[in-house]
Amino acid sequence: MTSSTNNDNNADNNTKKGATENFSAPENVLVELRQKIDQVDGEILQLISNRAKLAQEVAIFKKEHADEVDTNPIFYRPEREAQVLKNIMKRNQASDSPISDEKMARLFREIMSVCLDLEAPQKIAFLGPVGTFTHAAALKHFGKASTTVPLTTITDVFREVEAGSAMYGVVPVENSSEGVVNHTLDGFLTSSLKIIGEVELPIHHNFLVAEHTKIDSLSRIYSHQQSLAQCRHWLDVNYPNVERVQVSSNGEAARRLKNEWHSAAIAGDVAVAEYDLHKLHENIEDNPGNTTRFLIIGHEDIAPSGQDKTSILVSAHNKAGALIEILKPLSKHGVSMTSIETRPERPNKWSYVFFIDMEGHIEDENVRAAIEEIRPLVRDVRILGSYPQAVI
């Protein structure tokens, strides 16, 4: 509405000035470009609306063909979403689009998120509070049309999804600088939930202040202990004499600025909008390649997307050389292992379990064969899930 009113006003002004002789005047060029943008926007709107109607038809199909036993149709299809996004990136590359493949995929991520919301609103539990990197990971993976619910602990996220109060959960699993998140791995020891997806998030820290902050007399900088550690050098150079205060999360650090005039916070982008803050400095992390990986947990088995990962949990016999034996079948069948973590298998003293991630889907012949060969060598193998590799 606003832009067409402006255009009308501009058009009026031009007519008064005698627009015909003046057709290439800068303001007319702008009017013309905006008219073209309005025209394209109208076409995009119609196309998005057509796409949304197709998604509604998909939803009807899913309802009609829901498994007789499982009366709840499954609307969220991570393997299909990964394929759609990969397709968009490929088509973008082959086009003359000035937009990067990743940014184009993010636009479509949001369109798909709205389409899924039309099919059936999705409730996603994440390790909160709002404004944390896990919140950002949930929005990156499911898009902004999903309903995201902050919970206090990783255990709460597992519990909420198990109970069916949330459909899916998002929890951090490893950081490139700080290592693995033990609470998340341990969650799988007592839960039957599956891994249905993964998200990778580059971790960029901002130095945040509020409108009312007296930036010349800062006395405190709040953040999570890991974030303070990841920005230590930058803080030593820029704010060597300001007290650093550890709080439970970056979201909590950002929240505290509301009532404090002499404090700043270190947090990510999501906290800026959530708590109405300003970035005084951006990208203050000492290691610019710092990345965190998150897992999406849920109940379903996911079909192959064409580029998948499989995670297994292996309870080994307590004897020397057990790990070497487990790894041999993977190498024999050409399965590429992407990570391995060891955790104590409580309550059994001195017993260990291995979390192994590999490339491929459990329906791939080589992955299935390797896992079948591991089975007789160990006490137990549990498939935690096969899921699409992170696309954006």
Ligand SMILES: O=C(O)C(=O)C[C@]1(C(=O)O)C=C[C@@H](O)C=C1
């Ligand atoms: O293809 C489907 O199964 C759909 O429901 C459509 C669609 C989409 O908008 O493209 C929406 C949600 C699913 O998670 C995957 C894809």
